[in-house]
Amino acid sequence: MKLPALNNETVRPAEMNRRDFFKSGAAVASVTLAPGVTLMAFGGEANANADAGKRWGMLIDVNKCATDCNACVTACSTENGWKMDGNPETDAQWIRKVDLTHKQTGREASLPMMCQHCETPPCVDVCPTGASFKRADGIVLVDKHTCIGCRYCMMACPFKARSFVHEDVEDQAAHAPRGKGTVESCTLCVHRVDEGGIPACVESCSATGHGAMMFGDLNDPASDIAQALKNYASIGLRDDLRLNPGVRYTNL
């Protein structure tokens, strides 16, 4: 396989243009995935800008989610550099498994919960500096350059999706900067999505064979996820709040 920037010549990496080096990595990422992993949904070309025509979303099948499986949580923490340090009250949790028991029927279920990437996010409404924002393609993010750490978004989120960083952080992942005193949450692996990939949680879920999570462009009627949403009943959590989340659940 030919790496575009290297042209099959022996070139000292130090003499290459930095940009070309990273670009070549990106081009590889969009094609090469681990063998045996189904390409759940193709995001688009690498280095695509946030496209207002797209709306990224996820569909989670609660029936396929196993109670004792934590693959999505582990994958997210490895990918983005947060970890559970033994202090569940103050540790950041971008995604968590929620175990449910129906109050009347006793039905048991399990599902992963993360930022729901709402269309009208309350966290974006309440942020005093505008650090909490929604990208044109529907991904809700925290701009940590402007975040003052007031935690109002954490009060406003109906899903408790946001975490506050309570202590110094070291050795952050280069694609997921995070630091003390700011608020963070699931980024829908925006660094992967922008390069044409899929979130780490979705990838790991299909790697375990459960296949409970699906990712794709909700606005593209031909995408797998749009087809699935059209044919099967699904809900958004707290639909009564009319937030129109990008993450939907079926069989709940």
Add this chain to the structure above:
Amino acid sequence: MKRFIASFLIVFLATVGGASAGSLYPEIPKAVGAAHPEGNAFMRINHMKLLRHDRDETMRLGNRDTQYSLKDCVACHAVMGPDALPISVKEEGHFCRSCHEFAAVKVDCFQCHNSKPDEGFTALLGKSPAATVEEISAYLNGVTQ
């Protein structure tokens, strides 16, 4: 007597001052790779503006094909420590720190951003002889898995 002490002090301080005048200026570690085409003076004055503009491009618009990303700066300006691994901003020889400490300008970036480049990358850079195409492509394949 007073005049003797005064002149002694002046000579002493001048000597000491002169000897340390060279060490007042920061020792800026050399970067890996080619120099910026814009020149060092331009970068010294404008690097923050460039970074800030590009970060909004990447953060808000999703454009990852920018010219001046912090990740690239950190990778190219990595300084190796005694164990042949890049040092973080907590240690004195770090590139950004060496200049910023001299200028007494606080660097806010590394509260959130990693001041060391990705380990695999700099291991390639530090290799001698140079990494081959196969090693680089193997690294890139590893990154995407």
Add this chain to the structure above:
Amino acid sequence: MERTVYSEVTPTPAIWMLGVLLGAFIAAAGLSVLYIEHHGHIVTGMNNQIVWGLPHVFAIFLIVAASGALNVASIASVFGKIENKPMARYSGLLSISLLAGGLAVLVLDLGRPDRLIVAMTTYNFTSIFAWNIILYNGFFAIVGAYLFVQMARGIAPNVIRAVGTAAFVWRLALTTGTGSIFGWLVARSGYDAAIMAPLFIIMSFSFGLAFFILVLGTTFPLTNRFLGPNLIKRLGRLLGVFAVAVLYFTAVRHLTNFYAAEHGDFERFILFGDTMFTPLFWIGQVLIGGVIPAAMLLRHAEKTSKRQVLAASILIILGGIAHLYGIIIGGQAFPLEIFPAYDVTSTFADGVINNYSPTIYEWALGLGGVALAVMIAGMGVVALRILPMSLSDAKIDPTEPDF
């Protein structure tokens, strides 16, 4: 009509001692802030479930009291009760200093207080919090102007009235904004209520006046100036009415919430639950903060002594802090209802009642804010001609109602 003479207060040894004590509290708060900022919020009792804690309770209390403390001056300038005029300057100063104290606590508890400049220059106008920042800064400006026109010579009375009215309207907007910080949070059962804004307005009337009476009643004698008993009695009667009004709004809020099945669980948690919030509500907020002081102030009001009024003020302040604790912390302690039909468990405290134990750092920060407010007011009366030489009862008819 006799002229009121204002003069700077000559600091007595007692006042110096008070200053040293306040300085110690402020220093403790400063050290706490440095400690928290260095180590991160992990050293506090606040976490990902209880996001706003004791410092916010103190901050909101001070901010609410700040807008209420201006009432005394507004009654003079806006509603024409000239008997209140001698206290108007002090009322303005105290409102500024209370707001400064409250904001100091709020700002110093931010995760990134070094980014205050960002907060003051970058605004997202869909956020009521952003509007509040503008309202708070504007309050300083408007009340500053109000003080100026009161203290400068040769200003026409209708100018003072105009600025006073502007200050009154601004403070109503400010308190509405503060209440809406909670009232506009649709996600949580304990907040999501339009009544939050008027509830905060009436709380501001009550807490602000209580604070005013308390500070005036305790510090004025330190200046060796005469404070007439009827003045305090009259203010006390007004305070009693405000305390009853707070009880009324509280009752309406809880009754309405209780009626809706979707909020019923939260109301049961607060009113009839097993946690500390239930006695905090009934004993702290309703009894100590409402019923007892109202009875003290309104029953046989003509016989109420100055001491009783001061005691009632203290009770109202304590009850007010309990009230805000119940609102701010109670609303977060109750688990967020994401799946109403299910019982939930998770690693992120879903479905469980959250506990909060404030650490010494949070107490230090909160109390430091109160000390800062009193300190600023104290410095103001020493440096400027704020306090009248005498607050005698010569002009005050104790039987005449205040409104």
